[in-house]
Amino acid sequence: AQRVTQPEKLLSVFKGAPVELKCNYSYSGSPELFWYVQYSRQRLQLLLRHISRESIKGFTADLNKGETSFHLKKPFAQEEDSAMYYCALNKAAGNKLTFGGGTRVLVKP
Amino acid sequence: EAGVAQSPRYKIIEKRQSVAFWCNPISGHATLYWYQQILGQGPKLLIQFQNNGVVDDSQLPKDRFSAERLKGVDSTLKIQPAKLEDSAVYLCASSFRGLSYNEQFFGPGTRLTVL
Numbered sequence: 619a620q621r622v623t624q625p626e627k628l629l630s631v632f633k634g635a636p637v638e639l640k641c642n643y644s645y646s647g648s649p650e651l652f653w654y655v656q657y658s659r660q661r662l663q664l665l666l667r668h669i670s671r672e673s674i675k676g677f678t679a680d681l682n683k684g685e686t687s688f689h690l691k692k693p694f695a696q697e698e699d700s701a702m703y704y705c706a707l708n709k710a711a712g713n714k715l716t717f718g719g720g721t722r723v724l725v726k727p
Numbered sequence: 728e729a730g731v732a733q734s735p736r737y738k739i740i741e742k743r744q745s746v747a748f749w750c751n752p753i754s755g756h757a758t759l760y761w762y763q764q765i766l767g768q769g770p771k772l773l774i775q776f777q778n779n780g781v782v783d784d785s786q787l788p789k790d791r792f793s794a795e796r797l798k799g800v801d802s803t804l805k806i807q808p809a810k811l812e813d814s815a816v817y818l819c820a821s822s823f824r825g826l827s828y829n830e831q832f833f834g835p836g837t838r839l840t841v842l
Contacts, residue, residue: 622769650828661730662770662818662833704769713758713828714783717769 620645622707622718630724631695639690639721641679641705650708651681651688652715657701665690665703675699695725729753731834733819739840745807748837752800752821758782760831761794761804762818770818776802809841 621644631637643649653665666674668681668688679690688705705718732751740746752759757778762770773792774784779799787794791810796802806813816836822829 624769627767661835664830667828706769708828712783713822713824713831714760714772714775715770715831717771719767719769 620649620707620709620716622705622716624703624705624718624721626721627719628722628724630726632726633697634694636691636693637695637699637723637725639703639705639723641688641690641718643686643688643705643707645686645707645709647709651679652706652708653677653679653688653690654704654706654717655701656704662704695723697725697727699723700725731819731821731832733817733834733837735837736835737838737840739842740809741842742811743808745805746809746839747803747805748817748819748839750802750804750819750834752802752819753832756821756823756832757799758822758824758829759796759802760820760822761802762820764816764818764836766815773804806839809839811841814839814841 623642651668654662655665656662677692681688702720702722704720706715734749759776761773763773764770773787774794775782776796779796794804816838818836819834820831822831
């Protein structure tokens with residue numbers, strides 16, 4: 619069965635500092651990985667997916683199949699990045715997401 | 728376009744009572760999902776509908792939870808009878824299709840407290 623692990627419950631960084639959110643997964647097939655974000659009083663929304671290989675709001679994530687990881691990075695954190703971040707995995711066939719437990723990011727001024 | 732709508736936003740009930748949640752997906756979205764998010768955890772899929780048919784309900788506690796999407800549009804999720812451990816946020820999501828990846832759009836959720 620697939621599993622997604624986000625080892626950090628809380629990350630606190632200062633504005634302008636780099637931030638990296640860790641995500642590890644277990645899945646025997648070829649997965650699709652995503653990062654979802656939930657800002658305060660807003661809905662859960664897609665931030666980025668590994669297939670698109672794009673940078674969204676300065677965030678990037680690289681899928682490392684050898685280490686089964688999909689860490690999210692941003693070189694210079696901004697206060698508006700404060701939110702809950704969830705890593706999610708979709709099996710190659712179907713559209714059913716398995717979410718990690720989430721990491722709360724707090725960017726201090 | 729209008730997003731996924733859910734009601735009520737909050738519900739407080741006593742254990743052993745019944746409760747129902749309603750979801751209206753984005754217009755034209757064939758696939759609808761119900762997730763349960765317990766405090767401190769990520770969302771967990773309970774059931775997935777494709778139009779009015781169930782695609783996956785493997786994680787739905789069927790002894791007390793039921794869901795329907797009779798006309799392939801809006802959906803209701805019911806808990807009868809509720810237990811303390813059912814306290815959670817219930818999220819509804821929809822996507823255009825469900826057979827391969829399509830972005831899922833989430834509603835605001837219903838926060839259920841069981842006393």
